[in-house]
Amino acid sequence: MSETRVRQVNENQCQMCMPLGGVVAFKGIEGAMVLVHGSQGCSTYMRLANVEHYNEPIDVASSALNEKQTIYGGEKNLKKALDNVIRVYEPKVLGIVTSCLAETMGEDLTRMIESYTRERSTEGIDIIPVATPSYAGSHTEGFWAATRDLIAYFARPTEPHQRINVIIPHISPADIREIKRIFDLMGLEYMLIPDYSMTLDRPFGGRYQKIPPGGTSTADIAAMPGARATVQFGLTCPDDLSPGLYLQKQFGVPLITLPLPIGLQNTDRLMETLQRLSGRPLPETLALERGWLLDGMADSHKYNAEGRPVIYGEPELVNACVSLCLENGAIPAVIASGTRNSRLEEVLTPQLADADEAPVLLEEADIAAISEAACTTKANIAIGHSGGRSLTERQGIPIVRVGFPIHDRVGGQRLLSAGYAGTLAFLDRFTNTLLEAKYSSYRQQRKDEMITRGGI
Ligand code: SF4
Incomplete structure (x- = not known):
């Protein structure tokens, strides 16, 4: 890779906050409700971001900390919030994710939950705290942290089985x-x-x-x-x-x-x-889907080779998108992630070893830094979430939307990109975006060329 740049996030963030990732992970557990130990604004932001992306009513509770609790501690608020959530939602699992404020105050959630379960009847309800200070990571880390803590809470030594x-x-x-x-x-x-x-x-x-x-x-x-x-x-x-x-x-x-x-x-x-x-061979359905994908790659490779993509977003998705672009001849111009704890460079290096041109890699990047790199590398297409829409608005770089959040289009939750079938759907979206950009500017480009040559 040509260079790795790290700079302070300061303009149009590329990632979202850590507890937000924890909220999504808890929403994937049966009978679960989630509460943010922090200010009302934190939970409102997380609710809104998720509702806009998933287009579903998504409830996120809050302990509603304010100036007073910042000084005297938030235990009373947390217990009141737990009372309300248990009464209204009757959850089997109650996740508590912390905000920047609660972590800065040094709130001891484990002790507070122990005290709460001693005082109240909480039988049949598992209350699980997850530390998600947003200054320590992005929503990606929050998602992993909550998933790990859920497993750590419930997993017990058990008989071996085949699953x-x-x-x-x-x-x-x-x-x-x-x-x-x-x-x-x-x-x-x-x-x-x-x-x-x-x-x-x-x-x-x-x-x-x-x-x-x-x-x-x-x-x-x-x-x-x-x-x-x-x-x-x-x-x-x-x-x-x-x-x-x-x-x-x-x-x-x-x-x-x-x-x-x-x-x-x-x-x-x-x-x-x-x-x-x-111990089984590839089923015929999947073998057929693989064949259709290969056919689609052959059909579109002559267009994809013109792509100079900017790929940004969560590290795992970015890594997979880089792989897809490379195998289709679209050498990435810029690869960027807003997150800090990533192994992205380590994982990308072998993939990019044979690339004709080394891309710019940006870690802990904001959209301003990504735009700047897109401009200097003459990128002509982007792959990422709605946070990068200024790439289109200011530089005319079209975006193939994928990842989180997608709030300026419908269907972010239905975007299929995994497996052979999903990859083909993604590849078609990518190629058609390139073609649309090409044909919409084709006449103007020809005109410009003729003017330059003195033909008009
Ligand atoms: S970054 Fe911190 S203060 Fe902002 S919404 Fe997230 S938890 Fe709340």
């Missing part, structure tokens, strides 16, 4: 459903965490449900230590937050770390792993 643990990073509900379909087609029994494929993307039911059905059951999480193996889609997941590594270290569950199955090579890696685990 597989599947741990996902923050992806769309459509991608979760695709990963589940692939495991089903391979005939494997599994427990996927966190499964928000139904809770955050619900079929129309006509009635608002305070806690929607779906999600990973606590019984499944408790059984994870007895699994044959853990498949974790998390090459960039930091060790200290890794749920799969936790299961390996605490209970000896073999860990298989894979990239997100986006792109031909990454999906092939998943299929090889699943064939090994199941």
Whole structure:
């Protein structure tokens, strides 16, 4: 890679805040409700960001800390909030994620929860605190931290069984459903965490449900230590937050770390792993989908080679998108992530070793830095979330939307990019975006060329 730049985040952030990722992870647990120990504004922001992306009613409670609690402590508020949430939602699992304020105040959540459960009748309710100070990480780290803490809370030594643990990073509900379909087609029994494929993307039911059905059951999480193996889609997941590594270290569950199955090579890696685990060949359905993907790659490669993409967003998704672009001849111009604890460079280096031109890598980047790099490298297409829309508005670089948040288009939750079928859908979106940009500026470019040559 030509260079790695790190600068302070200061203009149009590329990532969202740490507890927000924790909220999403808790929404993937059956019967769960989540509470932010912080100000009203924090939970409102997290609710709004999630509602705009998932287009579902999403409840996030708050302990509503204000100036007074900042001085005297937030225990009273937290207990009152817990009373209200338990009365109104009747959750089986209650996640508490901390905000910057609560962490700066040094709130001892574990002690407060112990005190609360001694004072009140909380039988049948599991209250799980997760430390998510936003100054220590982005929503990516918050998602991993909550997933790891959920497993640490419920997992107990158990009899060995044949099921597989599947741990996902923050992806769309459509991608979760695709990963589940692939495991089903391979005939494997599994427990996927966190499964928000139904809770955050619900079929129309006509009635608002305070806690929607779906999600990973606590019984499944408790059984994870007895699994044959853990498949974790998390090459960039930091060790200290890794749920799969936790299961390996605490209970000896073999860990298989894979990239997100986006792109031909990454999906092939998943299929090889699943064939090994199941002892079965690739089912005909998946073999056909692989063939259609190869056909699509052959059809579109002559257009894709003109792409100079800027790829930005969460590290795991960025890594997978880089792989997809490289195998389709679109050499990335800029690769960027807003997060800090990432292994992105380490993971990207071997992938990019043979690239004709080294891309600019930006870590802990804001959109201003990404725009600047896009301009200097003459990028002509972007892959990422709605936060980068100024790339289009100011520089005319079209964006293939993927990741989180997508709030200026509908259907972010339904974007399918995983597996052979998802990769083909993603590739078509990418190629068509390039073609649209090309044809919409074609006449003007020809005119400009003729003027330059003195033809007009
Ligand atoms: S960054 Fe901190 S203060 Fe801002 S919404 Fe997130 S937790 Fe609240």
